[in-house]
Amino acid sequence: PQVGFTTNAATSDDTVGTVNIPVTLALPPGSNSWPANQFIYYWLDPSSTAEYGVDYKAAGGSISFTAGQVPAPYLIPLKILPTGEPKNKTVVFRLGPASSIVNMGPTTTFTYTITNPPAPPPVALPNRRPQAQPQCLLVALNTATPITLAGRDGDGDPLTYTITTQPNRGVLSGTAPNLTYTPNNNASGPDYFCFVVNDGKTNSAPAVITLAINSSANPPPVVSLVTPGTNAWFVGPTNIVLTASATDADGIYAVEFYEGTNTLAQLLAPPFTFTWTNPPPGAYTLVAKAYDAGGRRGLSAPVPVRVLGALPTMISRPAANGMFQFAWPLGVGGATLEESADLVSWTLVTNTLVDTATERTHTIAPVQRRYFRFSVW
Secondary structure, rough: OEEEEEOOOEOOOOOOEEEEEEEHHHHHHOOOOOOOEEEEEEOOOOOOOOEEEEEEEEOOEEEEEEOOOOOOEEEEEEEOOOOOOOEEEEEEEEEEOOOOEEEEEEOOOOEEEEOOOOOOOOOOOOOOOOOEEEEEEEEEEOEEEEEEEOEEEOOOOOEEEEEEEEEOEEEEEEEEEEEEEEEEEOOOOEEEEEEEEEEOOOOOOEEEEEEEEEOOOOOOOOEEEEOOOEEEEEEEEEEEEEEEEOOOOOEEEEEEEEOOOEEEEOOOOOOEOOOOOOOOEEEEEEEEEEEEEOOOOOEEEOEEEEEEEEEEEEEEOOOOOOOOEEEEEOOOOEEEEEEEEEOOOOOEEEEEEEEEEEEEEEEEOOOOOEEEEEOOO
């Protein structure tokens, strides 16, 4: 009889689980049964580089053969343990007879290699170009005015500020971003200067700081937000079109759109329309500012709007226990639940249970023809 491994090697990564290593049993020619009781031993060779209990679990043992029986194929179990670490480690088994009755086959050593490729290098994200923010500022006649330049960087990199165009009717002093604009003596009307920001990799597009040196005899422009309407609702993702109407006897020099204190756009010529692309869910207050050629500024009435992440939804309808859940998206101010028996008169429900910041649960008594309506604001 002859015993040996079917093959001398195999390979897998550490996610394969338990594998079985086959042992080949060959009888002499003309024989159809094992000649005598016999044990074949197998053990883990010290040359293994994998660590027991960390990379694998297996144990040595023996294969027993009974005289007169046809030997069945034998499988040695090897459990591969997942670690996820980059590796190239081996588990080595050896076979050996207990006596000379059994001849060992040509393959008495089996090497199982556990491989995990090294983790790919981190992907370098492309640098996002910084943005310099434009401003329109009112300057009193013959009065130095502090100006703080502003910029944004989508990667959070620190910014440096550089003046690219100097003003014509005054001078700048200080160190950017904290500057002081001093108008020339008795100068009035419009002025401007330009700057860029740099994130250590690239410059932004230039931004314009528009200056209006004020004359008290000049009335300010009249400006209003035409769109969107007051308390308008939008369901994201969406774009909001801002349109302003501005008039002044001296002509309109510039119109700016603001969300709170954040500048959305600066327009130097009509039509004064700007598209705010995909604002995140939330409540916003929009304002338009207009500047005339004489340096006066007009401010529109604030227009509140709200962007919803999605429409309100019913999570579950009433079951046998009369319980249902309802939810509303991020960006709403709140929600109300009302009930009715006739779809005409509605009563506010006040005993809903708070599940999360945007979910409620309500349990009702088993009364037929009960209607509910759910609204958000």
